[in-house]
Amino acid sequence: MNILLVAATQPEIQPLLDHFKKEKPFDVLITGVGMVATAFALGERFAQKKYNLAIHLGIAGSFDRDLNLGEVVEVEDDTLAELGAEDDDRFLSIDAMGFGESKFYPINSMLLLSIKKVRGITVNTVHGEETSIQKITERLNPQLESMEGAAFFYACKRSMVPSIQIRSVSNYVEKRNRENWKIGLAVKNLNDFAIELIKKL
Numbered sequence: 154m155n156i157l158l159v160a161a162t163q164p165e166i167q168p169l170l171d172h173f174k175k176e177k178p179f180d181v182l183i184t185g186v187g188m189v190a191t192a193f194a195l196g197e198r199f200a201q202k203k204y205n206l207a208i209h210l211g212i213a214g215s216f217d218r219d220l221n222l223g224e225v226v227e228v229e230d231d232t233l234a235e236l237g238a239e240d241d242d243r244f245l246s247i248d249a250m251g252f253g254e255s256k257f258y259p260i261n262s263m264l265l266l267s268i269k270k271v272r273g274i275t276v277n278t279v280h281g282e283e284t285s286i287q288k289i290t291e292r293l294n295p296q297l298e299s300m301e302g303a304a305f306f307y308a309c310k311r312s313m314v315p316s317i318q319i320r321s322v323s324n325y326v327e328k329r330n331r332e333n334w335k336i337g338l339a340v341k342n343l344n345d346f347a348i349e350l351i352k353k354l
């Protein structure tokens with residue numbers, strides 16, 4: 154089975170790479186941060202090689218205070234939150250404009266994971282201001298945000314590659330304060346989970 158592990162940055166999956174140092178039963182793609190980098194890197198890779206499963210691993214911000222910092226979750230749908238147009242004080246999604254779709258899903262990977270399933274959004278600009286957080290909460294009520302997730306699902310859908318997105322909460326979405334972020338904990342929990350998952354595949 155050809156498995157592709159995808160991450161925006163290498164530090165997010167370094168413990169896993171160290172664990173499987175000698176023999177990696179998967180390929181690795183470090184895309185760079187953001188949707189554009191992710192879509193390009195995946196398009197390029199999928200044109201070169203056929204995969205049976207792509208797994209996106211990364212940290213993320215949570216809108217949902219019922220999720221703990223460091224909690225590992227599966228993103229069950231992911232929306233390109235900024236793709237559309239302003240119509241005075243209303244936001245018109247790309248769907249409403251009739252130009253396409255903004256919400257993407259994993260392609261059935263047949264994996265049943267015993268972690269929470271959450272609604273994600275994907276953004277170019279990390280939310281860090283109260284009014285914008287309130288607005289996006291009213292419009293899409295997301296639980297999690299990342300800068301790559303929907304682009305990952307999009308590329309997998311276009312190439313018909315079974316996909317799964319696993320994220321660990323590094324911070325709450327709030328007025329920006331990096332001191333509150335628990336990146337170390339999130340990376341550790343994400344990698345512990347992913348190592349066990351890969352061993353079972």
Ligand SMILES: O=C(O)c1cccc(C(=O)CC[C@H]2O[C@@H](n3cnc4c(=O)[nH]cnc43)[C@H](O)[C@@H]2O)c1
Nearest residue numbers: 161162164165186212213214279298299300301336
């Ligand atoms: O500073 C570090 O040590 C460090 C180690 C690993 C990763 C990072 C990153 O900053 C990764 C950026 C990555 O994280 C996602 N992310 C995390 N929190 C949020 C958020 O609140 N809103 C949106 N995205 C978030 C994002 O997908 C970035 O690609 C640092």
